[in-house]
Amino acid sequence: MFLNSDHVYLVSILQLISSMSPSDLGSLLRQPNIIDSNTALCALLSHYNRTCDFLETEEMPDNVRQKILPCVWPLAISSASNACFKALSLNQYLEFLSKDLISSTVMLNASCLAFQNFVSALGIGFNYSSKDFNQADVYNTIMSYLSIGEKPKCYNANDPNLNSTDWFVRYFGPFISFMSLDDVDKLGSTKLQVFMLNPANLQLFSVNSFPQNVSSFFTELIYQQDPNFSPLLLPLQFRCTAPGTSYSQLSMENTLVILQTINQACGEIDPEITTALAGNLPVSDNMIQALGQECAGFTTTQILGAPPNVLMSSLGTLSTVNGWDQGQATTIIQVLLKNFQIDSGQKLLQLGTLIIGVPSMIVMNIQSSQLLQISQNPTFLTNIMNAPEIIQYTFVSQIISISTNTQSLLMNVPDIMATQIPRSLLDFSSVSTQTTMIELINQKTWKPDQAIFFFDVVANGISPLDNISPDVLQGFTCTRAQRIPNDNVVTIIKACQKKRKYVVLQETQLTCMYNYIRESRLNAFAEYPPEMLLYYNYATDVTSNCTSYFTNVGAANFDVLSDMLSFIKINLLQNAKQCLSISGTSLSATNVEVLGNMVCTFNGSFIENSDSLILEKLKNCNKFSMGQVTAMENLLFTDTTKYGNVSSWSIQTLTDLGILPLYFTRNFWNKFTPSVINRFLKTFLVYLRSIGTEKYKMKNLFKEIQISSRLKRDAGCTEPINAVTISDVTFPFAFSITQFTSCLSPQTAVENLAALSEKVYSNDFQMVVLDKLNQAYPSSIPEELVQLLGSISRVASLDDISKWNITKIDTLSALMNSSDGAWDPLQSNAIITKYLSTKGNTLGTPELNSMGGTILCSLDIVVLSSINITSLRNANPLDISNCSLEQKKDIFTIAVGANPRDNTTSLTIYQQIQPYLSGSSIGFVRSLSKSSVNMDLPTFISLDKSVILALTVNEVKSLLGFNLPQLKTYDNVNVIQDWIKLQYQSDLNTLGLGLTGGMVASTTGPQTTTKSTVSGAVPNTLPGGVQTKSVQILLSILSVLGMTILLQ
Template sequence: MASMDREQQQAVYTHFIRPFLSRNDSSDPGCVSFNRGSKEWLQGNFGNFSGFATLQDLQALNSNISTVEVAYLLTVSQLAQLAASPSHLKTKMDVTNIMKVINPVNFGAFFDIVSPAIETHPANFTVEVKSAFLQEVYDRGNLSSPAISDTEFLLWLRRLSPLLVNLSPSLVTSLFNIGKKRGCNSSEKIITLLDTQRLTLSSNTQREIYTNILQSLQAPTVIQQIFVQKIISLDQSAASVVQNVPDAMATEIPSSSLVFSGPVDISKINKKTWTGEQAAMFFESLGETDFDTEKLNPTVLQGFTCNTVRKMKKKRVRGLIHSCRPRKGRAKVKLEETQLMCMYNQLKGNLSQDFAEYPSDMLIYLNIKDVQGANCRSYFTALGAADFTVASSVLNKDSGLFSEAQNCLGISGVKLNGGDVEVLGNMVCTLDSSYIENSDSLILEKLKVCKDLSASQVAAMEKLLQSGKTKYGDVTTWNAKTLVDLGELPLYLTENFWGQFKSKTKKRFLKTFMPKQRKKKVRKSKLKKLFKHISARKTKRGADCTVGNITQVTVSDNAFPFGYEVTQFNLCLDIPVLKDRLDSICQKVDDSDFQTVILRKLNEAYPLGVPEEKVLLLGSVSRVATLNDISKWTITKVDTLAELLKTEDGSWEAAQSKAIITKYLETPGNSLGATEINSIDSNLCSLDISSLEKIKPDSIRNSKPLNLASCSTEQQKVLYEISKISFVSQSSNPTTYYNLIRPYLGGAPLTDVVELSKQDIHMDLNTFQSLDPNVISKLTAADVKALVGANLPDLKVFENATAVETWRNLLTQAELDTLDVGLTTSRVPLTTTPPNPVPVKTTKGKATMANTVKTTPVNATSGGAQLAKHPTSMFLAALLTAVLLQLLQ
């Protein structure tokens, strides 16, 4: 037999063995009489040719054959035929007896036969049998192994599909586990499979599925979005969406799915976490309920805008503002500048002097005239808890408020005492270096909570520390505890400070400090600076690794790569270690020069192109990639796209982000769907108009609000037209429609903006300033007044912002006065002076006096030659000039 090929072996069985055993003229058909069991019969009559028989052949030739006895002698195909036989398998033990003789590498071929049989005749297979098959796959199939490609894994899901009917609750978690480390497509397919069997699943099984979805909160955001989209597809009504989506996953619900057709159950809403844009979708309903505003969670309160409260009673509005105040044991209500200014406008004329009863950040926008002199200290004490970064720089709030604080607290000079620092609180984050280096050392404690510090502030802080007049003592006494006690300040300190510490002390500190910073997702730019300053040392030139080869143990150290400078990092990092520990290395290396080394070595490791599973791990390292680097990457999956474009890893140059997105779209079947758009966000502005035009309305409707600030006017026009189609079904509800289309209004034409002004939408000033400048220039004072509604006073606050300043200088003072907010224009009105007599030569040669008109030119600072905007005036001027010339001839 060894000398025969497979075709010859098949011929032996077909033309000799089977005809001989099945002949009708024999007294012992099948030659079964003289065998002592099925094993002896099979081996004696078939030898090594038994594999060419079908199970039906064997059973026809020996009706008493014991498949249990000969199971280990049967081929995978024969075993599969046995398992697929109607009613053959009754119990878990029956399944175990068959599966134990099958090598896991042959599971695929086995289920390619068994699964279709179960799907065709489901009644022939009990839940116990199907559950046993599933358990065998979970236990021995090794489907979670990276060796199983995503394509093969999806094939396996199709094989398992018939086994999921009436799925047991105990098998749900294992199903999720085999797909846990795979891409979004795999996770989506698991949910889809379970969805197709939903009607057969018990409440316990569905509860277990829900629990596993909750646990997937630790999964990448893009996978959570796919889960949410799948849940929404089951029932798209807003009430059902709120009911079905896990509370902590609610932020992934598209705003368009939160349009309620009936009463809103605030108690259910209040259990979930929301974004401000989402909360605005249902915030208006708070005016129609007596739900206690004091019990609203902070994320619900983020929905407060002049648009969403426009129909509420004043008392209700004041109650909502009061509920946004700082409270112990509760997270801060995060509000944007326009929301805070709206709150202030709503309270004008009815402000209490108990400033702690208002949102801290709102106090930034109070007019000092609202504060009674005797209460100024309590005002600045409450203001000290504010986040001063919310205020636009054009408003100059920092210097203005500090000047008022100086007057109130009696501060003179640049030295602040401890009491002053305590009152000022977070305002110290806005002070210049002279105050920091000369003030009470308590200022260092206040600086710990600042969101950022300038180079001059850091220098002053270091000077104060090194003076030895702080609680941190003399420089010579500094140790590891000093670094810990400084809190977040080490993020900013320079080599002037770090030079006071031994290398061992710094490394020990980094072991605990860096994991905390990464967990908090501190900006990569800060971590880059920290590494530069703490590692400051001269580069050693040489051809050998002298610091120590980088091993798996080295990489596992939380202080890694501290101790290496770029030359040694390059020499000591071997490609096998890089390939094996790429994930950990990319997470811990923040220095741009080191990251460039990583990419170069990665290109060396994969000369034919970096595989997708490696690209997925690059993190912030990807930001130093050149277009040539990106051209070598494999980007076919949406989760790879999402990982590459994560904002916490840093921003992209437009050319690079365009290359990444384009590479993803080159894969057949990939498009700019909702999941992709959510991942791309502002990077959408790097794409060509032709690419943007391919986005479908459904994609915009099912995505999160986009940040289009970096898009050109032409790009915004394209996206606006698509969004109009996306949200046209909501156009009858002004509040809902405005909240949905607001991010795209930068591309709206004049006619649409004027139409919006008639809808009582109370447009905030940020949105107003984002409109097409050409559209703003054509809006009348009446248009703008109707458009911004209750936000009208903010025009005065933002009068020096480019968009507002340009617009007001196009109008006359008379037009601006109709707004009654104190706006002025630099436009000089067209004026005429009394006629002056001019001698004119008559036909008789006598001189007579004619009147001339002197036209005052428009001020050049008014934004251009204003006469160009008044063709009638130009015509009259030209006509008068022509007449005079005729008369003078």
């Protein structure tokens, strides 16, 4: 026990040993039992001035090396010389490393050169099997070391020992595969650009895989360092996100080389790269085969220049390409039709994905039996579902034409295309006892306005009720529910809750459901759709456990609440504050968790003053007021949320915020650099488009980012906009209006119109595109281009529209696409008038379906009167709420003519004409009161006011039926209040709804039960000048209508 911790003894020994040679020291330490104290050993080696020589020259036993390593490790990693560390490595000391020794606390003291050795030694070949640490631990130490101090650490261009640009090789080596984008920001972010072109680093990148956002950022840095860097020199993974312009520089030979590897390396290739690669090659058989899926990058100019026989011989490849836009597909079909007749089902099938460019007239002219045959092909169905709506409608119409009965209709129309079956053919009562047919109905895809016609047929014919499909469940109405046993209706309501992810219910359905459960098990909150709970009478229905009620309500979509019932949101908030003991506008995390989606209805004061968890709940909302957006931004700017201090925000912050950046303003976007915003948009815009984000929201996002001063570049055009530029996912976010105007040529606008219409959201930018189009075609714009205008069409003037060719239903259908925004009535009128000016064009079913009700209201009465009865009967339901009363009456007359009736009306006919009842007469509405239609309140309120006011209490009771309790819910609506004022309070009391405000019966004469009337003889007053009830009601009606002057 030569070395122990006795202080006096140790001092003497240290003096003796300090003069020993390394070999003598080695001989001493190799003796058995010489080391009694690790502390003493470390003291010895720390005073020994030839420690590095000793480590290099002396071979020691394992047990000695294990004790020596902790003593010499601080010296080895802090020495400016590599000698000590190399000695440790050569003589196998490193196999005794521990997690404590490689910890960041210890390694922070390492010199840059020693740290390089550390990374190298623990890299490839190091055995981790018996260690208490792993490669991830080493990576964490590397990050801790390099994240502290000036960035990038251990690099100095003026220091010969630290000026090498192979920084990633030296300080990360194989551990680089653990790197995240957040780590890159900690290392210096864009300051790392100086290392990107180093060949050794590129080689390191090539043999390691990265998260996509890291490889994308590294690629961006490479091209910031050298915009002309050849993609052939990039690591394979980096090629996936290289700018398209870098590929545009390649020769044909090098393009083919890239094509051999890029598909395998990238999977789905960036459209910008696809367009660049395709632009380098001629449209020939060999090149089409080489490009494969990348043929989607061909421009319309390239396609138009291709020989028809080349496209025909390559149809096997072209027909499998995914990603054609409407302009490309239409152009290919246009070229093919020069030598190729699409006159059979098999030829239509042969077109594959190109079917989206086929004119509807071609489908119309193919024999229905042949279309029926190819409708069994799953690939064909996938392709046609991507085609314009008019193509799908035409295809199904042809199949319907040879379906002679309900059974053949259900068997012939493909399940996924059942949404195109006209409502007039949805009376399935004839097959209500056929289990096979019921199951077939249940498996098809339906729209809610279709499912209302056969909801009861399926509900009564399927077992168990939980098997009813979400599409059929969305057809729930009180009109049909009356034909189902009440217990079964309750079971169906619960089924809606089980499938609520896929079942979207509307207010009228939810209030009806509430009527079915209001008498029993009201407190079984979790068993019902949370949206239904919104319509509870809180005072009487929530008798216990209010927290449970609000927890379940918190899962609801509050957008279902109509403007007429917006007071429910206010009442819910007040009741929630009472239940949860909330004072003021500050919500704790617990309260936020309970209230859930209800926070979507809260004003900015609540958002700004509540726990930051509220931001996570707001991610579930579909829309925000300006006040809410400002409050969210202010909350984020407080630096108290989990998103941290504003100065630390990065692209990861944007990603973590989910959908919220879509709504934020320039005040938020100004916190990020243009580079970070651009990288974020690369993925965010793809996501927004994939979920069908409304274009007005995209327009607002574009505006707010554009206004950010650091993104506004008003310099002139530095490089013309071309197909590759437009293919960039983020286009045109990086352009100012000045640049966009200067850089976009008329020819480019024409060639890329389909892509521009999908990506250009700003009105100003859209007007530029339209102006370029007018420059290319000053007198008349071809019809195939008009079909591609999309939302750009909405900024057109009447003079612009006068230059458009609109002769085909395909063009009208494309222009009327509601997702492209609303039309001004004068614009839509001009378009419809222009279409109808072509001989043979009428307002048929496909035209009505394309236009929708809002556009219908822009037409003159004379035009409306020309609508064919059958056309309206077969059309989708049209929203005519914006029409004048005269227009409504005209449309209703046509609708009733299409549905002959007796004194009562069948439920099917009622539901067919329900959208048009706002134009109905008092006589027709009275007949409905005898037909058990269970009219919902929004339909009732939409009736002409004079009709509503003419109805008696008993007539309203019969008309509303099972929906009668909602009369109280809607009694704040003006027309309901006016109707109440015309009724005797005693009559209102018979309804048992608590309605107040009716007339007090006269006490000076006998009361009568004479019906109110607006026509026929009006009885005189009774003796003594007392008016009869009929006269009183007539006077009240005239007073409400402002017509009492007529009686003076």
